[in-house]
Amino acid sequence: xxxxxxxxxxxxxxxxxxxxxxxxxxxxxxxxxxxxxxxxxxxxxxxxxxxxxxxxxxxxxxxxxxxxxxxxxxxxxxxxxxxxxxxxxxxxxxxxxxxxxxxxxxxxxxxxxxxxxxxxxxxxxxxxxxxxxxxxxx
Amino acid sequence: xxxxxxxxxxxxxxxxxxxxxxxxxxxxxxxxxxxxxxxxxxxxxxxxxxxxxxxxxxxxxxxxxxxxxxxxxxxxxxxxxxxxxxxxxxxxxxxxxxxxxxxxxxxxxxxxxxxxxxxxxxxxxxxxxxxxxxxxxxxxxxxxxxxxxxxxxxxxxxxxxxxxxxxxxxxxxxxxxxxxxxxxxxxxxxxxxxxxxxxxxxxxxxxxxxxxxxxxxxxxxxxxxxxxxxxxxxxxxxxxxxxxxxxxxxxxxxxxxxxxxxxxxxxxxxxxxxxxxxxxxxxxxxxxxxxxxxxxxxxxxxxxxxxxxxxxxxxxxxxxxxxxxxxxxxxxxxxxxxxxxxxxxxxxxxxxxxxxxxxxxxxxxxxxxxxxxxxxxxxxxxxxxxxxxxxxxxxxxxxxxxxxxxxxxxxxxxxxxxxxxxxxxxxxxxxxxxxxxxxxxxxxxxxxxxxxxxxxxxxxxxxxxxxxxxxxxxxxxxxxxxxxxxxxxxxxxxxxxxxxxxxxxxxxxxxxxxxxxxxxxxxxxxxxxxxxxxxxxxxxxxxxxxxxxxxxxxxxxxxxxxxxxxxxxxxxxxxxxxxxxxxxxxxxxxxxxxxxxxxxxxxxxxxxxxxxxxxxxxxxxxxxxxxxxxxxxxxxxxxxxxxxxxxxxxxxxxxxxxxxxxxxxxxxxxxxxxxxxxxxxxxxxxxxxxxxxxxxxxxxxxxxxxxxxxxxxxxxxxxxxxxxxxxxxxxxxxxxxxxxxxxxxxxxxxxxxxxxxxxxxxxxx
Numbered sequence: 001x002x003x004x005x006x007x008x009x010x011x012x013x014x015x016x017x018x019x020x021x022x023x024x025x026x027x028x029x030x031x032x033x034x035x036x037x038x039x040x041x042x043x044x045x046x047x048x049x050x051x052x053x054x055x056x057x058x059x060x061x062x063x064x065x066x067x068x069x070x071x072x073x074x075x076x077x078x079x080x081x082x083x084x085x086x087x088x089x090x091x092x093x094x095x096x097x098x099x100x101x102x103x104x105x106x107x108x109x110x111x112x113x114x115x116x117x118x119x120x121x122x123x124x125x126x127x128x129x130x131x132x133x134x135x136x137x138x
Numbered sequence: 139x140x141x142x143x144x145x146x147x148x149x150x151x152x153x154x155x156x157x158x159x160x161x162x163x164x165x166x167x168x169x170x171x172x173x174x175x176x177x178x179x180x181x182x183x184x185x186x187x188x189x190x191x192x193x194x195x196x197x198x199x200x201x202x203x204x205x206x207x208x209x210x211x212x213x214x215x216x217x218x219x220x221x222x223x224x225x226x227x228x229x230x231x232x233x234x235x236x237x238x239x240x241x242x243x244x245x246x247x248x249x250x251x252x253x254x255x256x257x258x259x260x261x262x263x264x265x266x267x268x269x270x271x272x273x274x275x276x277x278x279x280x281x282x283x284x285x286x287x288x289x290x291x292x293x294x295x296x297x298x299x300x301x302x303x304x305x306x307x308x309x310x311x312x313x314x315x316x317x318x319x320x321x322x323x324x325x326x327x328x329x330x331x332x333x334x335x336x337x338x339x340x341x342x343x344x345x346x347x348x349x350x351x352x353x354x355x356x357x358x359x360x361x362x363x364x365x366x367x368x369x370x371x372x373x374x375x376x377x378x379x380x381x382x383x384x385x386x387x388x389x390x391x392x393x394x395x396x397x398x399x400x401x402x403x404x405x406x407x408x409x410x411x412x413x414x415x416x417x418x419x420x421x422x423x424x425x426x427x428x429x430x431x432x433x434x435x436x437x438x439x440x441x442x443x444x445x446x447x448x449x450x451x452x453x454x455x456x457x458x459x460x461x462x463x464x465x466x467x468x469x470x471x472x473x474x475x476x477x478x479x480x481x482x483x484x485x486x487x488x489x490x491x492x493x494x495x496x497x498x499x500x501x502x503x504x505x506x507x508x509x510x511x512x513x514x515x516x517x518x519x520x521x522x523x524x525x526x527x528x529x530x531x532x533x534x535x536x537x538x539x540x541x542x543x544x545x546x547x548x549x550x551x552x553x554x555x556x557x558x559x560x561x562x563x564x565x566x567x568x569x570x571x572x573x574x575x576x577x578x579x580x581x582x583x584x585x586x587x588x589x590x591x592x593x594x595x596x597x598x599x600x601x602x603x604x605x606x607x608x609x610x611x612x613x614x615x616x617x618x619x620x621x622x623x624x625x626x627x628x629x630x631x632x633x634x635x636x637x638x639x640x641x642x643x644x645x646x647x648x649x650x651x652x653x654x655x656x657x658x659x660x661x662x663x664x665x666x667x668x669x670x671x672x673x674x675x676x677x678x679x680x681x682x683x684x685x686x687x688x689x690x691x692x693x694x695x696x697x698x699x700x701x702x703x704x705x706x707x708x709x710x711x712x713x714x715x716x717x718x719x720x721x722x723x724x725x726x727x728x729x730x731x732x733x734x735x736x737x738x739x740x741x742x743x744x745x746x747x748x749x750x751x752x753x754x755x756x757x758x759x760x761x762x763x764x765x766x767x768x769x770x771x772x773x774x775x776x777x778x779x780x781x782x783x784x785x786x787x788x789x790x791x792x793x794x795x796x797x798x799x800x801x802x803x804x805x806x807x808x809x810x811x812x813x814x815x816x817x818x819x820x821x822x823x824x825x826x827x828x829x830x831x832x833x834x835x836x837x838x839x840x841x842x843x844x845x846x847x848x849x850x851x852x853x854x855x856x857x858x859x860x861x862x863x864x865x866x867x868x869x870x871x872x873x874x875x876x877x878x879x880x881x882x883x884x885x886x887x888x889x890x891x892x893x894x895x896x897x898x899x900x901x902x903x
Contacts, residue, residue, distance in 0.1 A: 086483075088480075126451075
């Protein structure tokens, strides 16, 4: 990657610049949450995203990535951010809120208006595509 | 435990010189000094020896006798060795064991914990240290050294396994190529190349088996070319034996070589090492089939666990959280992915809002019936075409080869390959009538292509069986002719001897001996020719269909009326299902033909290797990512299931031929036998002690076989019933969980509403 750099910025992950969650990935795996990663963080990231990582480990980190405001819950605002990033703003605000409501309806077990880690894990571990899409090949 | 004993223990431990316990104490002290976070990981234990309950009466003073007895015991213990202390301290041992197991588990699973790297490394270091220091303590009695040795060997073994895994991972080929394709096209196209690589691995094993155990021994230790009739090109064909045209057809020199069945001699053992070639040939054939079954089943069962449950509970959630493919590394693909995700959402929203739209059911049913009728017609037509082509090729075989053009010689293979190429397009056309959802349409298309290729293959085999029976009939005639010929030769030789008086050795050049027809070699040749022509057709299709088309679109776009790139021809998309099916069927042909042509796995290896590079280049150079991205999540299991089916269907004819047809009388390793499997019986008689042969003969008693078959049927029935029962229980549990979740949701809603009402009420009042 660089020449003898010990700190990698998320701009250096050029191949993944189209990933809508690139900033979140960098933030989650970085040392202080500011997007700068040391070698250890880098290894952590690839270890989690590799083929061999177990489902619950991936689910745990996926939860952290989708939790934009880092309050340990995926609330309505987090969901709206996710959907907007996924569709690059092509859906209208009404459609976005409909989708978010449906998601909360489906996955929120304790009905407190937001997804906790348990809710998220319960939902994601049954998804057939999860392992194959949440995966980076080195 | 009585307090007296506790006190004794404390005293003894103080004088003890046992390493482990002192280290344990150290360990305990160390742990207490550590940072607080470590406390949460390990359960707090109380050591019973440190706890002296206040309720217990004070220990009685010992009298002289018991004290002396105790001292004697202790001295004896010290002489015997420190390890025996473990015998007393059973509870301590148990605790130690539990602790060790816990630490070992931590070492094994530390990679899967969601901690930062530093924490993981520290935890691992401490756990390893603990295990290293305390493992020896578990050794019992005199066996301590042996136990330590076992532990060391176990550790070395683990390290060796780890290094071997690393080596295996480093040996996996084409990782970069697949990664490049994946980042440009997404995971669905890359799955084809992953499948191709897996096939390459399977074929490599088959190749190693056939090459090292069949072809190489015959080449090294068997009689060389030209020594016996079956290994020599007949006199009549000698002139043209080395022509390219003849070699391309796998006649001439290619036919009389280790590549085909007919070359092998039926000597029971060959060479200095007494290598039993016929036995090896037979067993390698069976081993190839057995290995293929094992490997395909293993791949299938690995994927079964990943099957999701029902698709509807978390529809939107899954769409939001799992639709982005993190493998994508190319702007254009990313664009396509974004568009398809957006469309996906819009469709789902529409479905959610609107109800079912009532369409004209009767029209749709009629159209679908019509489409199926056309498809059936196409399948029947293609079957008849192949049968007709095979009959014609038989006629051509009777004629003089020089009068035939290239088309006539290769007609049958070309017909099969062309059918495989054009019929799917026809199916696609008929599918327009049906108007299914794309996913369902894809399933129908795959099913139809599968039926087409299967039908073609089986018609081909039937025609081949026809020819085989003809050849077997011919053999009888040839046998009669040969006896006549031999009688003539002997008469001529005798007359020459009596005439001259000198005994010239009776020598007939092998090329002049009349040959019997060799149906096995013919079968092998047919399959090899089919494979080669298939390969050529595929490559030519890619070159013309993809590459030339891409060149045309790219360069003629400047001087064309409409935009070629977005309009009609545009660039081709990579046809995943077509390519995967072609690969599966080619493999079926390899499995069928490799018993009669040991060279077939080798040819296939070459073909897969070239395909990887060629198709890899073609896909990056001429294809574009799919505009509409959707994939069936169970795709992989589906393809493996088809592969298993093809494997089963391919081995049926081979097994039939081995068991029911007599081998040719003058070619191949089984010549002279009544059936091919008799080689096993012969080996048992000659090479195994006689008692073993007798035992096995008793075992092959039909009554016993019947009993075994009955037991197997019962076992299958029982396992099936258990599996059904467990599936039903599983569904039941799932339903219960859903009910529970619904109830919880309703309850929480009510509670939230009640809280809100209370708050509102509180505000008002």
